[in-house]
Amino acid sequence: MRTIILLILLVTGSYLNAQEVQSKNVPSIIINALQLKFPKATDVVWELENGLYKAEFEIGRQEFEVWLDHSGKLKRWKQDFDKEKLPGAVQSAIKKSFDGFAPSSVERLQEGRNVFYKMRLTKAKEKHKVLFTEHGKLLSNQVL
Incomplete structure (x- = not known):
């Protein structure tokens, strides 16, 4: 049920607590975790959203959004899809x-x-x- 509620929030765009974070202020464990999971990520923009680090980036022409916790664990992600x-x-x-x-x-x-x-x-x-x-x-x- 928790998953469905979180996804409905994603669908409706109800995350209001987002705060942009400069890359230099993102802990290295978070940046390293993103680079390990998505080594071809470009144009990364960071936000702190409801206690999770959100990274928006591109791989080729495909857009991604991923949410990582403070330990660098990937909690959820979304991508454009064919x-x-x-x-x-x-x-x-x-x-x-x-x-x-x-x-x-x-x-x-x-x-x-x-x-x-x-x-x-x-x-x-x-x-x-x-x-x-x-x-x-x-x-x-x-x-x-």
Whole structure:
């Protein structure tokens, strides 16, 4: 349940306690942990958000956001994701519940072992912002 609440906060952008942090003020254990996990990260911007260090960066043309605790442990992360690579279960769920809708702005979210997919679904003038588990279960549906 805690994971779902955190992900809903991610989806809605309700993290209001973010404070930008200059790289020189980020503990080396945090920077080293990020570099070990994402050695090709470029243009890293740091924030302190609800007690976690948040790094926003790019690898190639793909955007990432990761949250690390004070020991450098990766707590959760999200990345831009290619809609063509959505798991079959998510594609089936879209077809079943949102037939005729096209996904866009897809993001892959991960917290621990839990993987989620956040996206916009559009059909004509109708739009939804949705969150699915990797197994195709719809967790959130916001009509836009």
